[in-house]
Amino acid sequence: YPWGIEAMVYCMEHFPDAGFGLMAQDYHKNLSFPFCLSPKEAYADFYFRGKLIGMGPTGAIIKREAFEAVKGFSGTQYIGDTEMWYRLAAKWPLVCMPAQLVWWREHGEQQIKGEIKNNTIKSSRYQLMIDALQHPECPLSKADTEMAMGNVKNLFARNILIGLMSGKIKGSLELMRLTKLSMPDILRSFKRNKYPAKTR
Template identity: 30%
Template sequence: MPLVSVLTTSYNRADFISEAIESVLASTFEDFEYIIVDDRSTDDTYEIAKAYQTRDQRVRVYQNEKNLGDYPNRNQAASYAAGTYLKYLDSDDIMYPHCLDVMVRCMQKYPNAGLGLCAFSDVNAPFPSVETPRSGYLKNFMEIDLFGRAPGSAIIRRDAFDAVGGFTGKRQIGDHELWLMIARQYDVVRMPRDLVWDRQHEQKESLYDDAFKKAAMHLEIVVNAIMANDCPLTTSEKRAVGDQLRSSYNKQFIRELIRGRIKNAMLARKMVKMTRPLTRNAE
């Protein structure tokens, strides 16, 4: 059984997928399988990926019967995996040769952790370090953005992924949602950054019409996470998070009014109201 299942989901990435695949196969860590699931591409993506399957026995390529969409396809890829760890690599990104080696070493140092995330450095501890559910939530909501990481920045223990049900598929920012779900039940390992190159290009999918809509979606996920029955925060800590969020969005509301951006101001006001359940829950 491979220790790591590297998972790539693809849709119309003929211009980039070869580089993504070759970066995985060039890994200095060799105990992995590589699963590629094409979501009914209309270009040559599937054929390009399929050719690699004949060259390297670690590569397995599938194509869905119908287009599933981003996060449902990520779950589909995980369903084929046999590894202890799941490592996603987007079909237009590149994994550095040392990526898997670093991530696996970090996770094995903390065998109880369910998730590893490339994180901002901590002046109090070298990498790797570990956060408990409570310390991770406190750090994320009161200090730094710990969980706002793309799939390429993460490595996931397979049993933790299964325990929370994988990606919900209901939101466009399902990675952030999944990290919060896992972090409520498992320790999280903080790992060095820049192990994967996040390619920027004209074909890069844009999930949001504007930053405010993105922020509103994130806030909905945050509120649900803190309101969850298994949230590791105390009542007073939940109230503190709610107060901090409410203050931030109130300031944003005022700034947008002053600038005459009425639509943005109304959305900021809506986000202020979205924080109310945190206070009601705390009280």
């Protein structure tokens, strides 16, 4: 929208130390926009809420200094934007901006459509989530990192289990092989995910 960039710049100017901003979803209703998350808070949001990390580049604004410091997007297809959010959020605060600043047109040629049926892409996203947690710059505590790691494994293990139960044997076993999840991982996914005592 014509006012979208102006609103994004307005939000970023409120937090000069921030490295980037993402449009936030409606689960932040109890907070007034814009607001800022520290690296630790941003990672907790990514792993224990899960919606903010899914924002695409259309709903993002990046400070040039931060963009150049991480050498820009890697160019990795399908997961390059998510990869960038992890890299930026590990180093700089993240500004949460109100939704509806842009118009997102849905169509059949979008990459997100291809990911739904492609196990190689799914496994790449899984590995990205694990790698971000194992990176030396991960801002989460050791306990929260282990908790998040277990939740990520549960998420993908449940998808495999649902596939097996719905008769999609070949595809489910392929995803299991690509993610290197074991049968004990699949069985552990019956347990509920764990969350920190306080998740903003």
